[in-house]
Structure formats: C-alpha cells, structure tokens
Amino acid sequence: MATRTDAPLTLADLLRIPPGEPLYTYDVLQTADRGRLRQLHRTYVPFSILLGTKYEEQAPPPAPHLYDALAELGHELHFTEYVRTRMPLPDQAQALRLPDGVPMLHIARVALNEAGKPLALEELRLPGDDLELSYSL
Numbered sequence: 355m356a357t358r359t360d361a362p363l364t365l366a367d368l369l370r371i372p373p374g375e376p377l378y379t380y381d382v383l384q385t386a387d388r389g390r391l392r393q394l395h396r397t398y399v400p401f402s403i404l405l406g407t408k409y410e411e412q413a414p415p416p417a418p419h420l421y422d423a424l425a426e427l428g429h430e431l432h433f434t435e436y437v438r439t440r441m442p443l444p445d446q447a448q449a450l451r452l453p454d455g456v457p458m459l460h461i462a463r464v465a466l467n468e469a470g471k472p473l474a475l476e477e478l479r480l481p482g483d484d485l486e487l488s489y490s491l
Contacts, residue, residue, distance in 0.1 A: 356380055356413035361400070368436075368464055369400055369472045376401040380416040383449055392450050394479040403473050417476050421465065430468040437461050439482050450481050457482040 356378040366373040380397040397417045404410050407427055414423050421431055442450065442458040450458065463476040 356416070359398075361398075365398060365475060368462060369398070369475055371400050371402060371472075378413050382416070392481070394446060394449055394477075396477045398475045398477075399473070417474070420474055424465065424473055429473060431473070432466045432468070432470075434464045434466065435461055436464075437487065442479070446479055450479065452481055452483075459485055459487075 357380075359377050359379045361369065361371055361373055361375045361377050363373045365377070366375065378397075378399040378401070380395075382395045384393045384395050385391060395417075397420060399414055399420065404414060409423070409427075414420055424431060438460050439457045440460055442452055446452075446458060447454075447456075452458065459478075459480045459482045461476075461478040461480075463478070464472050465474040465476075466472050
C-alpha cells in the first residue's frame, strides 16, 4: 500500500526534485528462509513524475512492477546504484534482527529515463555481516 510522504533533502537531491515534494512511498519487510533472511525495502515515486498519466489520480504499483508501469508510460529505463555500509538505526536493527555492532548494507537504486531524469528510488537495507554482492560489468 502506498503512503504519501514529503521528500527530505537527501532524497530530493537523489531524485533532483525540490525538498518537500510529495512522494508515493512503499515500505515492505521481505523475508526468506522462514524469516531468517530479512530485508527492508522502500520505494519512492515523486508525484511530479506521474502528472498527466493514469497514475495522477491513483498510486502506481510498487517495484518491481513499477518499472513495467514506467516503461508503459514510454520511459526507457536506466539505473544507477549507490552502495554503502553504515550502522543501522535502532528500528532498522530490530527489523533486520541485527546484533549490536553489526553494520547494515544500504543500496539506493535510482531509476532514470533516457535523458537521465530520475523517476523513482528504491532503498534496500540488508544485514551486512553475511552478504556478498556480485555485479556483471
């Protein structure tokens, strides 16, 4: 379910929108292996991206279906990811079941159109103590 939030400065910078612009926001706690593996997943879509589309009056679908919806609106999508580790906030540590002193991996994935304009932002937060990333270059 989508909720409405206002873009804080850090998200506004990544999405290249004014701070305070309304966003559709989706929050999901994803689990696997009977709850042993946990991931916090959040998606942001600026309202301004959806002006003049069928999603102006209704929330777009959450990721990954969001990307199909953006493509149907005529966007050729490209992605930039920002990957870093940091210590989790207390509520994040609790949701991810992280012991004290264990860092969290934070991935911010920005979906851009063919002109490089940001359309959406996904944030993934995962336990940083038992994780490996692999990228094809």
